[in-house]
Amino acid sequence: MSKKRLLVTGGCGFIGKNLVDGFCEAGFDVTVLDFGGKSFRDDVTFINLDIRERQQVIDVCGGMDTIVHNASIVHTKSSLSDVVWSVNHQGTLNIIDACKVHKIPKLVYISSASAVYEGRDIANGDETLPYSRISQASYSDSKIAAEKDVLEFSGTANTACCAIRPHVVFGPEDNRFVPAIIEKAKAGKLTRAVGNRDKLSDFTYVSNLIDAVVAAEDALILGSAVEGEAYFITNGEPMAFFDFIEDLLVAMGHPRITGKVPYWLAYSVAAIVEGWDTLKGGSFNEGGMTRFAMKYMVTHHYYSIEKAYKDFGWKPAVSLAEGIALTVNDLKTKGVSI
Numbered sequence: 001m002s003k004k005r006l007l008v009t010g011g012c013g014f015i016g017k018n019l020v021d022g023f024c025e026a027g028f029d030v031t032v033l034d035f036g037g038k039s040f041r042d043d044v045t046f047i048n049l050d051i052r053e054r055q056q057v058i059d060v061c062g063g064m065d066t067i068v069h070n071a072s073i074v075h076t077k078s079s080l081s082d083v084v085w086s087v088n089h090q091g092t093l094n095i096i097d098a099c100k101v102h103k104i105p106k107l108v109y110i111s112s113a114s115a116v117y118e119g120r121d122i123a124n125g126d127e128t129l130p131y132s133r134i135s136q137a138s139y140s141d142s143k144i145a146a147e148k149d150v151l152e153f154s155g156t157a158n159t160a161c162c163a164i165r166p167h168v169v170f171g172p173e174d175n176r177f178v179p180a181i182i183e184k185a186k187a188g189k190l191t192r193a194v195g196n197r198d199k200l201s202d203f204t205y206v207s208n209l210i211d212a213v214v215a216a217e218d219a220l221i222l223g224s225a226v227e228g229e230a231y232f233i234t235n236g237e238p239m240a241f242f243d244f245i246e247d248l249l250v251a252m253g254h255p256r257i258t259g260k261v262p263y264w265l266a267y268s269v270a271a272i273v274e275g276w277d278t279l280k281g282g283s284f285n286e287g288g289m290t291r292f293a294m295k296y297m298v299t300h301h302y303y304s305i306e307k308a309y310k311d312f313g314w315k316p317a318v319s320l321a322e323g324i325a326l327t328v329n330d331l332k333t334k335g336v337s338i
Contacts (some may be wrong), residue, residue, distance in 0.1 A: 003029040006217075007064045009051055009095065010071030011044075012037025014175050015110065015166075015206065019068055020044060022210035023217075033060060034071070051091035061098035066106040066217055069095045069150075074139055074176065081138035088142035092149060100157040106220050107159055108213060109150040113167035113202070113232055113303060114140040121199070121300040127230055127307050137290070147230065154228040160220050163230040164213055167303065171206030171323060172330035181245055182331070185254050185338045192259030193242035195298035201241045202234035202302040205323030208316040209233055212308060219312035231308045237320045238302035244320070251328040254338045 006023050010016045011032030017040060023030050024043060031045040039046040047060050051071045061067060072088045092109070099107050116122065116129040119136060131144050147163045154161035170177050184190045212233040220226045246257045308314045318326070 003027060004065040005029045005031070005063055006066040006068065007031045007033060007061060008068045008070060009033045009091075010069075012040070012046075013070075014171075014173055015169055015209065016070050017173065018171075018206050018210050019070060019110075019213060022207075022214050023068070026214050028066075031060075031064070033057070051094060052086050054094045054097065057091075057094040058098045058101050061095070061104065062102050064102065064104050066108065067095060067099065067104055068108045068110065068213065068217065070110040072110075072139075072143065072146075075137070084138040085142045088139070089145045089149075092146035096149060096153050099153070099159045103158045105159065106217060107150060107153075107161040108217050108220065109147060109161065109163045110213070111147045111163040111165045111230065112140065112143045113165045113234070113301070115144045115147055115165060115230075117296075117301055119295045119299065122302065123200070123300045124302060124304050125232070126304040127232065136295075151228055151230065155222060158222070160222045160224070160227040162216055162220050162226050162228070164209075164216060164233055165230055165303075166204045166209045166233045167202040167301070168234075169204045169206055169209055171327055174206070174327070178248070178327060178331075181248060182252075182336060182338060185249055185252075190245065190249065190254070190257060192261045193245075193257050193297075194261050196260070197240040197242050199240060199298055199300050200238035200302050201244070201296065201300075202236075202238050203244055203320060203323075204234045205316070205318045205320065205326075207318055208235060208323075211317060212312075212314045215312045215314045216308070225311040229307075229311065231311070232303035232305055233308060233314075234303055234305055235316050235318075235320050235323070236305045238300075239320070241297045244324075247321075248324050248328065249338065251324060252331065252336075252338050 006028040008016055008019050011020045012034040020030055020032055033047045033049050035050045049056055071091055073084050075084050115131055118132045118134050135141050150161050216226055242257055
């Protein structure tokens, strides 16, 4: 029996690599589409291609049974919006066109929990929450537009679609969130928390996300409960943002975070940093100093994961404490210290 063919876009990044490994272990014949990425498995086909190249994207998607569309730019500053939109939204439209042309049976879109975030508290929010009605960053705006288009497309051209909304994904090989924490700790910039540490956030250990995507893909067929739906995927263990940071740092041998910076001051500094960056032409280096990130630190944003369990039987297998320990052990093995 031949293997099912599956394509992962953005398959050379942190989440992408884990998706590739997860679907290879599930028995798929996996192809990776990534721009500038490097091959990391001998049993996977790698295609170096910009997701914005519409016809080339359509051409390489021929013969696929499933596309897991993960490629995107995470950028929460106000600059470089044209680039972010062209990758996150136009790239998604190109994938949808490929599904139309080739009548690909399944499309799983890796979205973001920020699709519903408006800078205000979300406590145990579920998938009935509306999309954010305000513009805060090109990243979230473009992800909303892309998710809408994917779910509206579902059921047409014989393609069943769903969207997965993770929140703050971490784990070994993380190349964004955890490295930024380590860098700030080394520079002595993590001695104070922003705000009162009384607001709760969700976090997602990477293998839990991969398990959810694999389970959703398996359940996704036309007319199923999963088809045309979005799902929050997190560890389901909300905790204060800086409590999570502190747990990770203490496990690395760093002292506890005892100081506090008022939110208004942190937000003002972030606005100045963003403005200066924009004046210089913009960059994708954020380091956590954005107005969007400051709001995240001082609002509840945690979500119910019951719908994923109900519709495709997924529950997180690795706890936050276990995930932090696995991440720290990996860092120590690689010789990373603070």
